[in-house]
Amino acid sequence: MDAQLVGETDGRDFPSDLPYLSGFNNHFSSEAIPGALPQSQNSPLICPFGLYAEQISGTSFTSPRKSNLCSWLYRIKPSVTHEPFRQRLPKNEKLISEFNASNCSSTPTQLRWRPADVPDSPVDFVDGLYTVCGAGSSFLRHGFAIHMYTANKSMENCAFCNADGDFLIVPQSGRLWIITECGRLEVCPGEIVVLPQGFRFVVYLPDGPSRGYVAEIFGSHFQLPDLGLIGANGLAAPRDFLAPVAWFEKSSSPGYTIVQKFGGELFTAIQDFSPFNVVSWHGNYVPYKYDLSKFCPYNTVLFDHSDPSINTVLTAPTDKPGVALLDFVIFPPRWLVAEHTFRPPYYHRNCMSEFMGLIYGGYEAKADGFLPGGASLHNCMTPHGPDTKTYEATIARGTDVGPYKITGTMAFMFESSLIARVCSWALESPFMDHDYYQCWIGLKSHFKIEATGDTDPQKVRTESENGRQIG
Numbered sequence: 001m002d003a004q005l006v007g008e009t010d011g012r013d014f015p016s017d018l019p020y021l022s023g024f025n026n027h028f029s030s031e032a033i034p035g036a037l038p039q040s041q042n043s044p045l046i047c048p049f050g051l052y053a054e055q056i057s058g059t060s061f062t063s064p065r066k067s068n069l070c071s072w073l074y075r076i077k078p079s080v081t082h083e084p085f086r087q088r089l090p091k092n093e094k095l096i097s098e099f100n101a102s103n104c105s106s107t108p109t110q111l112r113w114r115p116a117d118v119p120d121s122p123v124d125f126v127d128g129l130y131t132v133c134g135a136g137s138s139f140l141r142h143g144f145a146i147h148m149y150t151a152n153k154s155m156e157n158c159a160f161c162n163a164d165g166d167f168l169i170v171p172q173s174g175r176l177w178i179i180t181e182c183g184r185l186e187v188c189p190g191e192i193v194v195l196p197q198g199f200r201f202v203v204y205l206p207d208g209p210s211r212g213y214v215a216e217i218f219g220s221h222f223q224l225p226d227l228g229l230i231g232a233n234g235l236a237a238p239r240d241f242l243a244p245v246a247w248f249e250k251s252s253s254p255g256y257t258i259v260q261k262f263g264g265e266l267f268t269a270i271q272d273f274s275p276f277n278v279v280s281w282h283g284n285y286v287p288y289k290y291d292l293s294k295f296c297p298y299n300t301v302l303f304d305h306s307d308p309s310i311n312t313v314l315t316a317p318t319d320k321p322g323v324a325l326l327d328f329v330i331f332p333p334r335w336l337v338a339e340h341t342f343r344p345p346y347y348h349r350n351c352m353s354e355f356m357g358l359i360y361g362g363y364e365a366k367a368d369g370f371l372p373g374g375a376s377l378h379n380c381m382t383p384h385g386p387d388t389k390t391y392e393a394t395i396a397r398g399t400d401v402g403p404y405k406i407t408g409t410m411a412f413m414f415e416s417s418l419i420a421r422v423c424s425w426a427l428e429s430p431f432m433d434h435d436y437y438q439c440w441i442g443l444k445s446h447f448k449i450e451a452t453g454d455t456d457p458q459k460v461r462t463e464s465e466n467g468r469q470i471g
Contacts, residue, residue: 014184071284151209152208173211178287181276194287215328222315299336353415357374
């Protein structure tokens, strides 16, 4: 590709057939200009075309090879070429990465939020990002944060960099055109994008107003879950994850601002060039996206309801086997065929904390009130489950319902082994559904006792489907 043409291309002019590289955690190589990648070594004395070699490491140098993440970027100017960072003013007081009693609260109450309105005044992705809940600390490299965003304008002459952790972004309304140092990604509602710690990126909004969810993890990276007895295939296939191809800007950009999230606070630094000046790169530490419609779900085929973990797309593990810092789980269209089974999700108290969102459609466990763009939080050991309308409607249908396909829906869950603290502005939000608990108040007892003539309460007979049992 001609260097002059690439340099003059407007970054917001995304082609309809944007190319991608396929695979998860692959070691990729990509060149915007043929021959721009050094051969046989990473850091030659003089790189092709006079480029600078710069490595970005997502793990420590000595991490085991199977989990070691890094990439080499070959750029027109190195990213170190900027003025000193200064605290960004005014502060975004609703963005945090350290969760304690001084800035958020703990509550076992079931919480639900209606969809937030997109603001009337111009707001880009950076200013529209706010924290809802989380646990741990980015300083201690352990924990997570769950944010939401509402924005109505594209970022201009600036780029965002998250030094605290990885972002997993779930757009609910409005496409995102994202430029990263590795190239460009178009992310539509129904897709997700992971932007690893340290990468600089910009978000354009081709459809105008946009809204969505963001999970951030500290000290870990997302990986595909083990399939175990499922075998070699199923759930999210590695080849369906897409990474960008090299693309760059070479024009001068006086006053260009790097906005860096560091310890939950925002800092800015000025430079005179676009950070998207990477002509070639190679490595396995890259941004990537995934289309949730490509997920291959598994389900019970005879009786009972499978645990939601069967629908895990990505997981960020802890040191304890089988225990996640954060799982990303979806509830996609699928067939329900279990016989003589209460098919909606069962009533549950969980040692994990569950934050749910809805991209489109409805959710099978809530007849109403849980809306696209809304959210709910059921913290550690907080009871939750189907609402009254869902339960009664399911029971009324009886056992002869036959196979049924759930369609036109995409709900998801961020699930963590940590107990989430909730930010004060989330608890005080005008979009808080203070009547959420009412959806369960109508659940009535269906317990039936047939008296035996014996006044001893321990001697009663109860009906069961399999015969008569003496209580």
